[in-house]
Each structure stands twice: as C-alpha cells, then as structure tokens.
Amino acid sequence: MALRHYTLDFNLSTAVDSASTVPGLLSIFHEQEMTETVHDTNGHGYLATFVGKNGRLVVLRVHSHGLVTIDLQCYEEDNIAELDNLLNALENKLKVILNGSITRIKRLPALVRGAKVDRYWPTADGRLIEYDIDRVVYEEESAYQNIKILHSQQFGNILVLNGDINLAESDLAYTQAIMGSGKENYAGKEVLILGGGDGGILAEVVKQKPKMITMVEIDQKVIDGCKMHMRKTCGNILDSLTGDHYQILVEDCVPVLKKYVQEGRLFDYVINDLTAVPISTEPEEDSTWEFLGLILDLSIKVLHPNGKYFTQGNSVNLTEALNLYEEQLGKLSCAVDFSKEVVCVPSYSELWVFYTIWKK
DSSP, X not given: OOEEEEEEEEEESSOOOHHHHSHHHHHHHHHTTOEEEEEOOTTSOEEEEEXXXXXXXXXXEEETTTEEEEEEEEETTSOHHHHHHHHHHHHHHHHHHTTTTEEEEEEEEEEEESOSSOOEEEOTTSOEEEOOEEEEEEEEEOSSOEEEEEEETTTEEEEEETTEEEEETTOHHHHHHHTTTXXXXXXXXXXXXXXXXXXXXXXXXXXXXXXXXXXXXXXXXHHHHHHHHOHHHHTTGGGSSEETTEEEEOSOHHHHHHHHHHHTOOEEXXXXXXXXXXXXXXXXXXXXXXXXXXXXXHHHHTEEEEEEEEEEEEETTOHXXXXXXXXXXXXXXXXXXXXXXXXXXXXXXXXXXXXXXXXX
C-alpha cells in the first residue's frame, strides 16, 4: 500500500503570528472530523498534527520567520476529490488570513511513497526527478548487481543497474556521443568496447563495417534482459555472441585488458561504457578512482598510437568529480591529451560530459 504526500507552502514578507493565523483554519479541520494535537516547538513557531478518517494526517507548521507549511499524507486509495477540496479550502482561507503579506504560494503534485513501482530517481548532482514509469518489465539479481528494466511512456524501456539509470531506448544521443558524435570512421578498424551490455554501441558501430569489434561485458544477465526488452537500442545484435565483424566476451574486462597488454594487441578505438559503479572480480581495486585509473592505464596501453579512447564522464554540474577524473589522466603510464563534449541525454534529464582521449 502506497502513500500520497501533498505539500502546500506560503512564503511571507513578514513574520507570522500563529495566534492570529491558526484559529481561522481550525474550522476546516473540524469539518473534516480531524483531531488536533499541538506539539511543543521550544519557541520555534507553531506545530500541530491533525488525524482524520482513512488514516489522513495533516501537519500544519507556522514558522515564526515567515513561512507556513502544510503537509497532507493519505493512502493512495483515498478520495482524491475530497483531498483536493481540503487543500483548496486551506489555501483559500490562508489567502484571506495572510492577505497582503504573501510573496509566494507553492503547491506541488503529490509525491507517491512506497509504491510497488518506484518513479523517483536522483540526478548525478542530487536533484530529484519523477519519471513516468508504469511497470517493471525485467528484474534479476546477478552475481554482480541488481538489474532492472523499467518502462517509461516518454523514454521507452530504461536499464537501471544497482539503482543507477544507465540507458533508455530514447538515449541515442548517449550512444552517439560515446562513439565520437559522428566524427569517426570505424570502417575497417579494430574496436574494443568495455561494458556496453545494452548493446547500443555495438549495434551502431557494426553498421560501419569495422574489421572487428570485441565487446567485453561481465554480466550475462544484463545481455539477456536487454536483448529481450531493449531492442529499440540493440536491435538483434545481442541474439548471438558472435557475428559478422563482432564478438562478445562475457568476462571481466580487467584480466582481458591485461592479457591484451601482454600480447601486444592494439585497437584503433577503445570505448569504455562500464557502469557508473565499477564492477570487477579483481581484488586489488579498492576504490572507484583506483579502478578508473587502472582501466584508463590498461586501455591506453592497448590503444594504437593514432587511436582514440572514448568514455562517459559525469554530470556537467559535478565539476569537482570531473576535475578529479582529469587529474587521473596526468597519472597514466604515458602522456595523453583529451577533449570533452557536453551532451543532453534525454532520460538523464541533465547535461552529461563525454571524453575523447589520445596519446600525445
């Protein structure tokens, strides 16, 4: 059973006198057959809770510095028309009582808490986004991570790994950006993809007839879910682990990269599409930054002298994290240079930074 949480805020130009504000509201609560309990705030304004039928709860707070807040909680099955009438009555009454001192009224749509299908996801920089997610189409717990594919009316199916939104069927802009935004010619080239279990990059690169694409994805269950439910992204490319111009290795990319370094194998392009939280079976990687540094170093070692390494960065607002990442580029075993591009990824609801890195 889920809860609906409504909020109504009044910002005021002057301090609020609860003695002149609260009595005018009590009749509204009494009409709703709600029982009042006043709480001690140690001089910090007025606080009362009102409990009514069907488990309704209203929290009324008059903040002495010029803010009045009303929170209404109820069960999702409650009568929405009655709830709207209650909030409308409170809003209209406060407009009369606080006439002349109101600078802003803000009433937000209901926040649904505890629902079977979660609709709320934070952006990388900590803002809350409500998605139009209506169902879970795939969920598995692999040896490495929790895997969900959720359906959004706006973005199509969305791949979510360990609670982190990775890619939606709407996000071709992400795939294009991490491939070089159409500026690269992959025909006849050797390409290495790290991660990419949704198949989006593989499906796009193979169209250009490269010599060979090697994709290294650790989690078979990600591949299984995406080939069933992300076909607008991957097409039929994940139906087989091998095909014309490509092979998919279901392995940890760290030992694979180390093997390629020992063999002296080189690639024209390395595309790092690993998940936001690194996954590795190697015990030596104790932190995210150590892992990122290791992947960078190994990738540069298998990169052709004239090759390019592509990867996602982070939200454009996370300047400190981006700066830390760029510091890692100066600690590699060979000198590199880089450029970056900012792209709007639809399902992320934020601007995202992508890097191109090459040997000096």
